[in-house]
Amino acid sequence: MTSKVYDLNEQTGKDMAQARATTSIKVGVVRDYLYNSAEEWRARSSIVQVLENDPVFDKSQRDFMSRTERYTRGMALTNRIYELQEQNNWSAQDTSIAIATLDEQLPIHLHNVAFQPVFNLQGAPSLVEKYGALIASHGIFGCYLQTELGHGTNVGRLETTATYIPQTQEFEINSPTITSSKWWIGALGKTATHGVVQAKLILGGKDLGPHLFFVQLRSLKDHTPLPGIVIGDIGPKSGAGFGPTDNGFARFDHVRIPKEQMLSKFAQVTDDGRYQQPPHAKLSYGGMLYIRANMVTGGGWLMAKAATVAIRYGTVRRQGEIGPDGLEKQIISYPSTYYRLLPILSHSYVFIQLGRQLTKAFDTMAACLAKGDTSLLAEMHATTSGLKVLVSSTGVQDIEVARRSMGGHGYSAFAGLGRMYNDYLPSVTYEGDNFVLDQQVVRAALKTLHSLFSSPKPDPSTLTPSSFYLRLLIPPVSMPVFSPSIEEWTHPTTAIVLLEWRAALVVSDLAKNIKYPDASVYQRVSKAVSEAFVAKQVGGMIDDLKTKLPGEREQTAVRNIFILYLLTTVETGLVDLLSFNVVRSTSGGDVTRTLRVAIRRLCEEILPEAIGLTDAFGFTDWELDSALGVRDGKVYEALWNRAQQEPLNKTVVPEAYGGSIRPMLLRG
Amino acid sequence: MTSKVYDLNEQTGKDMAQARATTSIKVGVVRDYLYNSAEEWRARSSIVQVLENDPVFDKSQRDFMSRTERYTRGMALTNRIYELQEQNNWSAQDTSIAIATLDEQLPIHLHNVAFQPVFNLQGAPSLVEKYGALIASHGIFGCYLQTELGHGTNVGRLETTATYIPQTQEFEINSPTITSSKWWIGALGKTATHGVVQAKLILGGKDLGPHLFFVQLRSLKDHTPLPGIVIGDIGPKSGAGFGPTDNGFARFDHVRIPKEQMLSKFAQVTDDGRYQQPPHAKLSYGGMLYIRANMVTGGGWLMAKAATVAIRYGTVRRQGEIGPDGLEKQIISYPSTYYRLLPILSHSYVFIQLGRQLTKAFDTMAACLAKGDTSLLAEMHATTSGLKVLVSSTGVQDIEVARRSMGGHGYSAFAGLGRMYNDYLPSVTYEGDNFVLDQQVVRAALKTLHSLFSSPKPDPSTLTPSSFYLRLLIPPVSMPVFSPSIEEWTHPTTAIVLLEWRAALVVSDLAKNIKYPDASVYQRVSKAVSEAFVAKQVGGMIDDLKTKLPGEREQTAVRNIFILYLLTTVETGLVDLLSFNVVRSTSGGDVTRTLRVAIRRLCEEILPEAIGLTDAFGFTDWELDSALGVRDGKVYEALWNRAQQEPLNKTVVPEAYGGSIRPMLLRG
Ligand SMILES: Cc1cc2nc3c(=O)[nH]c(=O)nc-3n(C[C@H](O)[C@H](O)[C@H](O)COP(=O)(O)OP(=O)(O)OC[C@H]3O[C@@H](n4cnc5c(N)ncnc54)[C@H](O)[C@@H]3O)c2cc1C
Ligand SMILES: Cc1cc2nc3c(=O)[nH]c(=O)nc-3n(C[C@H](O)[C@H](O)[C@H](O)COP(=O)(O)OP(=O)(O)OC[C@H]3O[C@@H](n4cnc5c(N)ncnc54)[C@H](O)[C@@H]3O)c2cc1C
Structure with a gap:
């Protein structure tokens, strides 16, 4: 093999063009599939164009900004979005697309995704009538104050009180201790004018547990905190994440609000201070499930960005061994x-x-x-809890795997994945800490198991999609022995059935050992249960390809992607499958090898389509904001150009020279 | 169970005091063991005291600083350290302890750990004589310029050239392309006056591959770059990591240096331009191995910090279920x-x-x-490569696991673990990308395997510690079937032998499948090989406890810790052990349960000593710089106090109000 000398910089552009030329799929067709329809894609695309061309949304300086600058910029973006909404007559849907494409953790999210839905869902009709429009048009800016310095997961133990004063028909909000300070509240630190406060309802000295109250926090005249309320920002976050969001704290010193401001659609207090039970306590869960359901989509698009950046860079970065073309290999070609x-x-x-x-x-x-029908709630709760855990932990890990695959340049802020990682990182904690949710997923599974087998003749038709795998345990149980060939692994059913068996077995094993389970069991079982559910859904997605995705090559490519999902999921679940003897060597060899070879072959089949499959996400350079993920592949130019803007490069000799470097050199 | 109301803030201090009181071990005894001797601990402790009491080393503002401020502060710290060295008559060892305790990625590291050792090891005696003292006293400030924009791993393909000009007895350093720009070079951006440059040696038009050259970069008069050299900082890094280090770029435009400045201890060029082969090419490897060996210790102490912070927080954070004392449980008590x-x-x-x-x-x-004896080099290379991978990837993961265990507060910058993570993150990439090193570890293992079995009578005495596990493959092979009871798992040999079997089997399996290995095999095999080596060493550590650690309770506690290491390592290797049928159910039940229960029991035994075992690291609050890891346990006060310093809290109404918030509210 001759090893050619070549212009690395020029080659990047050629390699990207070449990869695009080799893709056999029609990118637009797959894109429309991903966006659900050509119309949705076009709508989104036209919004992105508006933003890209507006200097307010320029991203070129943000990596150099201080936290305060990031916050200030974030508010400017938000204000501009609503200006544009007016100017362009955007629908609410358009506007939320616009905000989502900004790729920033903004205070406005808390207003739109937490404050407003909770207010509308739980406020009494009269209160919603009074403030609903103002909230919708951002005439007031809201936040959601639940967590306290001392309590997050255990909402039942929040310390903030709301004591009813029948004499004046008011509630008095109070933070008796430092640990009762509201803490972590997004948009509270500097922005919000109002908030929904979780506080223990106290009636005649009796503690009725946490309820919600609509509270004004700042003056609408001059934005100063109202009397009796101490507010501030809780400080910077890990890895400069959530920079533009003013997560804040607040303490209330006997702050009075009118009785009407209790969110009383479900639970109420009479004028004379008696408590009226909510008809369906669970009716109020909706909001949380909505956020979790949305987290699945959001996580998916974030992984799409990480994949796009790293696969593009892997296509143009050449390093190491000399390939058949006499050039160093593209790093994506290394297994x-x-x-x-x-x-x-x-x-x-x-x-x-x-x-x-x-x-x-x-x-x-x-x-x-x-309509007051709560029959679908339990299933929705079970699926969204498990998926929230799965998506957030997978997403955080994937972004880092992608970053790391790019070697040193992946560690540059200009690669963009570090920013993405640090912003996404807390998703494993908020909306229910993943380790706590694991327990809920497992409890739901055990409950279903028990109720299924509490009947002498277990009825599989009582099982919902999230617990469908439990049917496998209904006698007569015929636990199979799998020892699939490489070819058999490529049939989706192989993996799906295996993942269902895995879930069924770990759940029933836990039920047996419930008195002294091992210490990591909730994580393991929760994962198995969620992955069985997802696998089944993926089976459905594969079946649907024929009708939803026109084009044979396109179907094959996306089918391969789905099968890769299934096989790599089985791979991470191998321990369970092996320890329960489901996957078992019949010949004495390493039974996992066929699976692993099947994965490698599948990857090799997918590789030539990889750029096409990422182009199908339709991200613009502005959206990705990554020097390593540029569409034209010219990563070296992009890195070079960005580096020139580094503030330290504005002066030839740094400020530190006179104060520190020179004295040190002179002493030496 | 009654559920008591208690003052959360006060309780934190009580809980910490209580945990200290319950520890049965003498903390000082274990501390001396960790520091190798009471003297080493005292020496270190007295240095830390000097630094803690010096306002230059105050850490209270760094989380709020911009990158430029972090750099400027970093140089001030460095200058001050060398002032103190003079004032206190510190030895070189003392000074490096002082620098290490600063917990900052500083440009001076590159001078001390990369530039100086390489210069001393590879410079000709005359050159070392000329500059050695100046370098030692920091009269010049050095960096190590190897990596280029276009090449990192593949050093052989670096593009920078050093062309010998016999007429003037000079080398001409040149960067022919944008991708030949040196890039990522620590201390280059703004600080270094000199550097060691890797460049392809060109003699009479012939390319002799990369060699090292000592090059002045900046004027010692005014710190401006010398003519023909374009230098700058490459910009911010992921998650604000490496903030104080000015990783930089440089391009050389036909820059001439005297012939003497080639580092020519091993390879030389004669005056008339002939090349003289180095006697032992490998003699020059020493420096890299030194850094890698040091990375093991450094990684260990970083994990110690992460463990200390999270275990302390877990001890004082109470959340959720009500425990036997009527209070919410300490979160560390959850499995x-x-x-x-x-x-x-x-x-x-x-x-x-x-x-x-x-x-x-x-x-x-x-x-x-x-003495010219290279016999120990290969073994050192094999062990340090594998351990570098193991330590850095374990460390990065552990810091994040610790951070995540603390829920929302773990995401605050004040928790300190985010900073630690982002600084440590690139350790998986520099000093050899982990995925590339994996291949080297595996290649070394395969080579040893082949040479062992190339003889008709394989001789186990040829095996070094890093390949000792291969003895298991020497016939007659008696592959055991393990199905250990909970009790059997507590004997260290069980785990050690299993981990050795795992390594032996995956290596020999790869040898069989070398024509088409699966895509993740290098990672898996490398891990198995390194973990077998470490397990064996841990066995030795356990044996040594009797002589090295006085006190029975102390021995038991540390022994438990070592066994926990072994068992959790086996747990992560279960797939291999199961798929090769080494661990196998003899009774039909889940064979992994005994291991997992053994781990849980062991953890429960360790728990009461956990605070003692972390106190034994001897970290002061200044060193940890974590609001959640404060020694007295008062985490809520610490968080509250730090938040008050956030720059956004300096004004009641933020700058963004007039520009963005108000207009938005008014429009709404
Ligand atoms: C970026 C960010 C934004 C946020 N925004 C808001 C906001 O706008 N409004 C708001 O109200 N809150 C907000 N929060 C707070 C968030 O809701 C909480 O962080 C979350 O509920 C977790 O609670 P915690 O942080 O108190 O963790 P904790 O509950 O203290 O958990 C700490 C650790 O203990 C473990 N643990 C706790 N309970 C149990 C149990 N019962 N069993 C086993 N293990 C347990 C957890 O797994 C975790 O490892 C935000 C948080 C973050 C990080
Ligand atoms: C914080 C930091 C500080 C640094 N400081 C210095 C310094 O002071 N001086 C200096 O000279 N350098 C420095 N470096 C550069 C560092 O040495 C390189 O980043 C490192 O050598 C890896 O090379 P690379 O970044 O070019 O990655 P690449 O080699 O481009 O690797 C990119 C990807 O390709 C894969 N890959 C590459 N080759 C192969 C192969 N043959 N087979 C399979 N996979 C392969 C890798 O696994 C990785 O996933 C620093 C880097 C960082 C991040």
Whole structure:
């Protein structure tokens, strides 16, 4: 093999063009599939264009900004979005697309996603009538104050009180201790004018547990905190994440609000201070499930970005061994690289589709809830809890895997994945800490198991999609022995059935050992249960390809991606499958090898389509904001150009020279 | 169970005091063991005291600083350290302890750890004589310029050239392309006056591959770059990591240096331009191995910090279920929490000890190298490559596991673990990308396997510690079937032998399948090989406890920690052990349960000592710089106090109000 000398910089552009030329799929067709329709894609695309061309949304300086600058910029973006909404007559949907494409953790999210839905869902009709429009038009800016310095997960133990004063028909909000300070509240620190406060309702000295209250926090005249309220920002976050969001604290010193400001659609207090039970305590859960359902879609698109950046860089970065073309190999061609990156691509395809299904299911449920029908709530709760854990922990990991695959340059802020990682990182904690949610997923599974077998003749038709795998345990149980060939692994059913068996076995094993389970069991079982559910859904997605995705090559490519999802999921579940003897060597060899070879072959089949499959996400350079993910592949130019803007480069000799460097050199 | 109301804030202090009172071990005894001797601990402690009391080293503002401020502060710290060195008559060893305790990625590291050793090891005696003293006293400030924009791993393809000009007896350093720009070079951006440059040596038009050259970069008069050299900082890094380090770029435009400045201890160029081969090419490897050996110790102490912070927070944070004392449980008492945290503690104990052994082994090897004896080099190379991968990837993961265990507050910058994570993150990339090193570890293992079995009568005495596990493959092979009871797992040999079997089997399996290995095999095999080596060493550490650690309770506690290391390592290797049928159910039940229950029991035994075992690291609050890891346990006060300093809190109404918030509210 001759090893050619070549212009690395020029080659990047050629390699990207070449990869695009080799893709056999029609990118637009797959894109429309991902966006659900050509119309949705076009709508989104036209919004992105408006933003890209507006200097307010320029991203070139943000990596250099201080936290305060990031916050100030964030508020400017937000203000501009609503200006544009007016100017362009955007629908609410358009505006939320616009905000989502900004790729910033903004205070406005808390208003739109937490404050407003909770207010509308739980406020009494009269209160909603009074403030609903003002909230919708951002005439007031809200936040959601639940967590306290001393309590997050255990909402029942919040310390803030709301004591009813029958004499004046008011509630008095009070923070008796430092640990009762509201803490972590997004948009509270500097922005919000109002908030929904979780506080223990105290009636005649009796503690009735946490309830919600609508409280004004700042003056609408001059934005100063109202009397009796101490507010501030809680400080910077890990890795400069959530920079533009003013997560804040607040303490209330006997602050009075009118009785009407209790959110009393479900629970009420009479004028003379008697408590009226909510008809359906669960009716109030809707909001949280909505956020979790949305997290699946959001996570999917984030993984899509990470995959796009890393696969593009892997296509143009050449390093190491000399390939057949006499040039160094493209790093994506190394098994240890594509094995890291293609699964991320598969996660994004799966979670984007799954998110869409979930949002639909949520809408159906919400319609039922509105009619007082709570029958779909339990299932929605079970699926969204498990998926929230799965998506957030997979997403955080995937972004880092993608970043790391890019070697040193991946550690540059200009690569963009570090920013994405640090912003996404707390998703494993908020909306229910993942380790706490694991327990809920497992408890739901055990409950279903018990109720299924509490009947002498267990009836599989009582099982919902989230617990469908439990049917396998109904006698007569015929636990299979799997020892699939490489070819058999490529049939989706192999993996799906295995993942269902795995879930069934770990759940029933836990039930047996419930008196002294091992210490990691909740994590393991929760994962198995969620993955069985997702696998089944992926089976459905594969079946649907024929009708939803025109074009044979396109179907094959996306099918391969889905199968890669299934096989790599089985791979991470191998311990369970092996320890329960489901996957078992019949010949004495290493039974896991056929699976692993099947994965490698599948990856090799997918590789030539990888750029096409990422182009199908339709991200612009502005959206990705990554020097390593540029569409034209010219990563070296992009890195070079960005580096020139570094503030330290504004002076030839740094400020530190006179004060520190020179004295040190002189002493030496 | 009654559920008491209590003052959360006060309780934190009580809980910490209580945990200290319950620890049965003498903290000082274990501390001396960790620091190798009471003297080493005292020496270190007195240095820390000097620094803590010097306002220059105040850390209270750094979380709020911009990158430029972090750099400026970093240089001030450095200058001050050398002032103190003079004032206090510190030895070089004292000074490096002082620098290490600063917990900052500083440009001076590159001078001390990369530039100076390479210069001294590879410079000709005359050159070392000329500059050695100046370098030692920091009269010049150096950096190490190897990596380029276009090449990192593949050093052979670096593009920078050093062309010999016989007429003037000079080398001409040149960067022909944008991708030949030196890039990522620590201390280059703004600080260094000199550097060692890797460049392809060109003699009479012939390319002789990369060699090292000592090059002045900036004027010693006014710190401006010398003519023909374009230098700058490459910009911010992921998650604000490496903030104080000015990783930089440089392009050379036909820059001439005198011939003497080639580092020519090993390879030389004659005056008339002929090349003289180095006697032992490998003699020059020493420096890199030194850094890697040090990374083991450094990683161990970092994990120690992460464990200390998270275990302290877990001890004082109460959340959720009501425990026997009528208070909410301490979160460390939840299995899903201690199962995450105690293994980190075990990693730190193991890697601190291992690092010490390795540094000793390195010194022995260096002494041999100095005599031209390279016999120990291959083994040192094999162990340090594998351990570098193991320590850095474990460390990065552990810091995040610790951070995540603390829920929302773990995401505050004040928790300190985010900073630690983002600074440590690139350790998986520099000093050899982990995925590339995996291949080297595996290649070394395969080579040893082949040479062992190339003889008709394989001789186990040819095996070194890093390949000792291969003895198991020498016929007659008696592959055991393991199905250990909970009790059997507590004997260290069970785990050690299993981990050795795992390594032996995956290596020999790869040898069989070398024509088409699966895509993740290098990672898996490398891990198995390194873990077998470490397990064996841990066995030795356990045996040594009797002589090295006085006190029975102390021995038991540390022994438990070491066994926890072994068991959790086996747990992560279960797939291999199961798929090769080494661990196998003889009764039909889940064979992994005994291991997992053994881990849980062991954790429960360790828990009461956890605070003692972390106190034994001897970290002061200044060193940890974590609001959640404060020694007195008063985490809520610490968080509250730090938040008050956030720059956004300096004004009541933020700057963004007039520009963005008000207009938005008014429009709404
Ligand atoms: C970026 C960010 C934004 C946020 N925004 C808001 C906001 O706008 N409004 C708001 O009200 N809150 C907000 N929060 C707070 C968030 O809701 C909480 O962080 C979350 O509920 C977790 O609670 P915690 O942080 O108190 O963790 P904790 O509950 O203290 O958990 C700490 C640890 O203990 C474990 N643990 C706790 N309970 C149990 C149990 N019962 N069993 C086993 N293990 C347990 C957890 O797994 C975790 O490892 C935000 C948080 C973050 C990080
Ligand atoms: C914080 C930091 C500080 C640094 N400081 C210095 C310094 O002071 N001086 C200096 O000279 N350098 C420095 N470096 C550069 C560092 O040495 C390189 O980043 C490192 O050598 C890896 O090279 P790379 O970044 O070019 O990655 P690449 O080699 O481009 O690797 C990118 C990807 O390709 C894969 N890959 C590459 N080759 C192969 C192969 N043959 N087989 C399979 N996979 C392969 C890798 O696994 C990785 O996933 C620093 C880097 C960082 C991040």
